[in-house]
Amino acid sequence: MVEINEKFYSLEEEKQLRIINAAMEVFSKNDYNRAVTDDIAAKADISKGLLFHYFKNKKTLYMFIYQYAMKLVSDNIDQSEIGKITDFFDLLDYGAEIKINLLEKNPFLMDFCLRCFYNDKELISDEINEQLAELYEDSFELYFSNLDLSKFKRKEDVYEIYKMSIWMCDGYMHEKRMKHEKVNIDELLVEFNKWMEIFKNNFYK
Template sequence: MNEKFLELTEEKQMRIIDAAMEVFGTNEYKHAVTDEIARKAGISKGLLFYYFKNKKSLYQYVYQYCLQLLVDTIDEAGVKNKTDFFEIMRFGADKKMELIANHAYIMEFCMKAYYMNDENIAEKITQDIQQKVNTMFTDYFSHIDLFKFKEGIDPFYIFQMLQWMADGYIRTKQKTKEKLDINEIMEDYDRWEEMFKQMVYRKEYL
């Protein structure tokens, strides 16, 4: 990325980032057209490539921006002060909702990135995501109140199961070409959360 991009006003930077999220989020990477990104951002294609060397460079920048935005949003909100496992899970989900309200296509972009299969960029993206998932539990759940769990229950496996369920849910939606509806997703998540809480928490904490 050309450092001149960071010299732009925040409003101009966000026009380009949001345009890229929309085009990359609604198309497979190879079908995402940089002319369309430039048009939606209100700049010329030449200027877009002045700021970013190529399509891959732009994509990787926007991906890193989204990842850092999510981490900063959760960290700044004091999630590490919470000790209830399901409260932390819900808190993270609510913060993602706030991000979606401010960036209309951030969910579509992140989902496309998560399931990226373009060989030119998929390996690096997959490594980044896996590394973040591997550290997420330690970062946000290491201080939870373990006494709330029934004997023999490991919260890490509950965390993994919820992730796997969400992964399968989204893959099914994508296979059937259904549009991802955040409100519908959260309604289903509420049901999963209640079901798991009943299974793993001691009665006095339900």
Template sequence: MNEAFFALPEEKRQRILNAALEAFAKHEYKKASTDDIAAKAGISKGLLFYYFHNKKELYLYLLEYANEAVRRAAQEANLREETDFFEMLEKGARAKTGILEQNPYLLDFTVRSFYSSQEEVSQAVAASYQQKVGSAFPDYFSHIDFSKFREGADPAYLFRMLTWMTDGYMHEARQRGIPVDSGTVMEEFRRWSQIFRRMVYREEETGGAPGGKPEEPAQEKGADTE
């Protein structure tokens, strides 16, 4: 892309990015109109392609922009201070949803791009996500206290499962035309985390009873049970 884009005032750069995010969030890649993007951003189409040589380059930059925004939010949340696997995941999810709240189209764009298929950008998008998922665990979880896990549990695979569930939940909501807000996503994420916590953590880490539920006090023999 043209370095002249980065020389623009912040407000103008953000206006262009927001217009592009809105277009690609609402439409599949091939149906998103660069004419609409330019008009929404308040620039000519020729100028848009001066900054970004073509539509694909603009789209892939948006993907990089979204990934960087999430990475920066995670960094600012000081995730490395948290040693519990599930607490760190929730802290990271809150940081991510905070970024998404700042730009309502960023969430829809990331969900739509994740399920991109048979389009000009699909192969590049798939490669980007594979790289992101592959590097996320060693990058963010190296400091976690894995001694809390039961023998045989696979934290890396569990992380991928939670990622799939979150992305799948948002995709299903979008397919059904149901608005997805960060509060609802976080509520569901906490439910899934609690279920998995009881499944994979040692008993002493989940309240001392199998399944993570506190043990009921034993009834004394002959005690009134009514």
């Protein structure tokens, strides 16, 4: 975890969330290098000095928000429910449903995560990419360990399909960013479900 001033956690929850949401909004609308901490402080209705009293610098604040976003996702995943799902594609559907519900409640979460995932030549790029690589590997072990592999023609294909599903979403996001178009979740889901059906027909017995 990022080391921040413990006094931040002593604040009322409403004030904590005000600072977190202000930072996420500003970081979601700007690349890291162009995000202005004055704007974050203004949106959070605190002084810039107080902001840096809790977070020693801009990078610390950014990494805290990144870890907060990742925890927000993981905390909304019901591990007991995942344990009951043994079908690979049902598990993907469950994950998609959780993420959609989260995005509806947190309007800046998706744009912030997109900037994290597709950061390039930023001061925080190496650190973020390293953590994302670990998350990529750990997620498979954590969420896909209880699958019924007997449904597959070849059990070793499971991880390959997992990678392809990520690459497919990655390609969609990259195309949108190249065209400077906003990501359309409904459109993405239609395409995702179409390809998952193709994978299912080809890799299941």
